[in-house]
Amino acid sequence: DSGVTQTPKHLITATGQRVTLRCSPRSGDLSVYWYQQSLDQGLQFLIQYYNGEERAKGNILERFSAQQFPDLHSELNLSSLELGDSALYFCASSPVLGTVYGYTFGSGTRLTVV
Amino acid sequence: DQQVKQNSPSLSVQEGRISILNCDYTNSMFDYFLWYKKYPAEGPTFLISISSIKDKNEDGRFTVFLNKSAKHLSLHIVPSQPGDSAVYFCAASANQAGTALIFGKGTTLSVSS
Numbered sequence: 001d002s003g004v005t006q007t008p009k010h011l012i013t014a015t016g017q018r019v020t021l022r023c024s025p026r027s028g029d030l031s032v033y034w035y036q037q038s039l040d041q042g043l044q045f046l047i048q049y050y051n052g053e054e055r056a057k058g059n060i061l062e063r064f065s066a067q068q069f070p071d072l073h074s075e076l077n078l079s080s081l082e083l084g085d086s087a088l089y090f091c092a093s094s095p096v097l098g099t100v101y102g103y104t105f106g107s108g109t110r111l112t113v114v
Numbered sequence: 115d116q117q118v119k120q121n122s123p124s125l126s127v128q129e130g131r132i133s134i135l136n137c138d139y140t141n142s143m144f145d146y147f148l149w150y151k152k153y154p155a156e157g158p159t160f161l162i163s164i165s166s167i168k169d170k171n172e173d174g175r176f177t178v179f180l181n182k183s184a185k186h187l188s189l190h191i192v193p194s195q196p197g198d199s200a201v202y203f204c205a206a207s208a209n210q211a212g213t214a215l216i217f218g219k220g221t222t223l224s225v226s227s
Contacts, residue, residue, distance in 0.1 A: 002157060033214055042118075042203065042219035043158070056214050090157055099146050099207040099215055105157030 006106035023091030120218035133191040137204030146209035
């Protein structure tokens with residue numbers, strides 16, 4: 001157990017629907033990151049939060065949004081889902097903004113859009 | 115445009131031999147590099163890192179080498195063990211600028227006994 005909790009582990013939904021993925025960071029970590037891993041792709045950075053504030057955006061589609069709440073858990077909202085959104089979505093956390101301590105990853109949410 | 119490239123999708127090595135995984139990057143602002151290991155159905159786990167002020171970092175059987183002029187780093191595993199079979203991701207960041215980690219596509223290492 002890495003200490004980063006992601007729910008649900010699996011999600012199957014239809015095209016056009018909206019889903020919410022949840023992440024609880026490791027205790028004491030202030031930064032949360034979301035990554036997408038599609039088939040044949042590496043981990044694509046989506047978005048970063050630090051202590052409730054958005055800090056950086058990567059390749060995140062406009063149909064996707066996220067937020068970090070006062071208790072530091074984060075949610076990734078995916079709307080108007082398309083088949084191509086099927087992927088593993090990872091959340092990671094770190095104690096600080098930088099990467100010196102690395103990131104701790106959760107075990108991911110596997111999203112299947114049918 | 116991929117800023118971190120792992121050009122070998124897979125690598126097969128015999129137990130006891132050396133495994134060398136390679137990674138190239140294009141962004142000269144990157145100053146911190148990490149390797150992660152990922153088993154099926156699990157999230158990536160941190161393996162070893164190196165700062166751009168160094169050219170080598172060792173941790174047990176794992177050594178990372180950084181060649182800044184070539185924008186190239188490599189991970190050496192000696193000796194390789196069957197339990198090392200996993201996907202290895204190279205990642206980089208412009209740490210001083212506080213950017214998030216950018217990952218390569220990964221290399222699947224298979225160690226046979």
